[in-house]
Amino acid sequence: MKALRIRQWMVIGMLIILILPRLFYEIPGLFDRYVGESHKHSRQETALDTLMREVGKEDIARWRDPNWQSALGNMIATSHVGIILLDASDHEIYHSVPAGSESTVYRELSVMEQGQLRGKAHFYVPMQTSHLATAFAIIAGLCAILFIGWQMGRVVVKPLEAMSAAARRIAGGDLDFHLPESTVLEVADVRAAFHAMGKGLRDSLIRQSELEEERRFFISSIAHDLRSPLFVLRGFLNRLERGLASHPEKASRYAAICSKKAEQLEHLVSDLFSYSQLASLEQLLRHEPLNIDTLLTDMVTEYLQVAKERDIDLVYNASATEHVLHGDAHMLRRAIGNLIDNALRYTHSKGIIVIRLHVEDTRVLFTIEDSGPGIPEHALPHIFEAFYRGDDSRNPEYGGTGLGLTIAQRILRAHKGDLTAQNHSQTGGAIFTGWITLEISLEANCPIGSSCLH
Known part of the structure; x- marks a missing residue:
């Protein structure tokens, strides 16, 4: 059923309360008029005709005769017809009318003698309505009131009570609730708002839980990655401090190990700092025109x-056309540098890393392909997740910071x-494919970096 405004429901309810009792009040009369009318009407007409002939005789002196009035009363009692006899001055001579018939004169008869009015007779028939009609009207009115009350309770009161209970459940932290539907538009709107609020709160709690889980994982990962190099660094520094490196060659080797661990710590702290800024990265970017070919060449x-030094060939292939786009050169240098670092980490000696640059209609596309062992199939869906490393041992010597x-x-x-990311179908090495969307130049009405630039 189409939802209606509460004002429309009020108008419909008032019309039902006003019209339904009146309709039921008329039903007995209509039934009597159209179902039992023919037989009853013929009896009344016959009785009226007989009564009018008896009353309409010219000798009206007998109107005051008690015997005649008694006989007339018997005729009226059997025919259920009423009569009032009046003299020429409208003084009542005789009165015999059934209860409820006085309001309507069915027929009227004037008796004349020698051209002068000597008396008048008013004939009545019982009204079609009765106490049954009144009872029907009262019952119909009560039914209408009960129906309207039930309907309002179903579409207004019950949903509001459910909303009140849902609000208390939400205050207690229980977001699992369902509100009954309503055909009242205002109540339906509030119900939809309640469900939207509940869904938003549930999503917010789920997101909060995920963030809390990520935070705990973040802290535990930091603790793990910082502890290992710090432990090694402290151990070798203690050896140097206690003079255990008696030979200059051993001392130099210890110092080199300490320097390498310090470099790993610096790399880790740098990655953690960059990762902490990713949530607001769009606000931190400084867009400026840059030549992506020059950036990759550098x-x-x-x-x-x-x-x-690692006996790896590093090859760069790009078309001769300059490719200019808008972006943050520092951030892009860091992103591409991370990819090259990853390729160098997993490419063995005598291997090769090939970097390619290609421009399409709406984007600049580059690939970094290495000849290493590739990415395990089970790791491919997860390699871009924070702190994930294909090396399950999480060894910083090989797996990086994640x-x-x-x-x-x-x-x-x-x-x-x-x-x-994907693996090469033939050599098995890893291929990382990145692209950057080209913006549209408003002056030249063409992609930045294309041949239509002036």
Whole structure:
């Protein structure tokens, strides 16, 4: 049923209360008129005709005769017809009318003698309504009131009581509630708002629980990753402090280990700081025009020495066209640097890392492909999750901090791009594919970096 406003429901209820009793009040009369009318009407007409012939005789002196009046009364009693006899001055001579018939004169007869009015006779028939009609009307009125009360209780009172109970349950932390439907528009709107509020609170609690779980995992991961290098660093520093490194060569080796662990700690703290800023990354970005080809060329140049030390070939392939886009050069350098670090970490000696740059109609796309062992199939869906590492032992010597890929993906998404990972179908190495959406130049009405730039 279509929902109506409460004012419309009130109007409908008032009309029912006003019309229904009147309708039931008329039913007995209608029944009597159309079902028993023919037989009753013929009897009354016959009785009236007989009575009028008896009364209409010219000798009206007998109207005052008690015997005649007694005989007339017997005729009236059997026919259920009423009569009032009046003289010429409208003084009542005889009166015999059934109760409830006085309001309507059915027929009227004037008796004349020698051209002068000598008397008048008023004939009545019983009214069609009766006490039964009144009883029907009262019952109908009560039924109408009970129906309206039941209906209002069902569509207004019951939902409001349920909302009150739901509000108390929400205050107690119980968000599992269901409110009955209502055809009153205002109540239906409040019901929908209650359900939306409950869903929002449930989602908020779920999100809060997830954030709390992530926070606990975040703290435990930090503790784990910081403890290992600190333990090693402290151990070798204690050895140096106690003079256990008697030979300069051993002391130099201890110092190199301490330096490496300090570098790991710096790398970890840097990753943690970057990760803490990812929630508001869009607000931190400083967009400016930059040449992505120049950016990649500079980064490859920086990593060539590291790759040479590990006996790894680092190759960069790109088209000759310059590709200019708007972005944060520092953040993009960090994202791509994390990907190159990851490739260098997993590529063995004599391996190769190939970086490619390609421009499509609406985006700049780059790939970083290595010849390492690839990503385990069970790890592919999880490698962009914070603190996830394919190395279950979480050894920082090999597995990193578990934040580099997460940071890289979020930086690219903040530039309206994305980052995906897959394994090479033939060599088995990992392929990371990233892209950045090209903005539309309003002056040239074409993608930034395309040949239509002036």
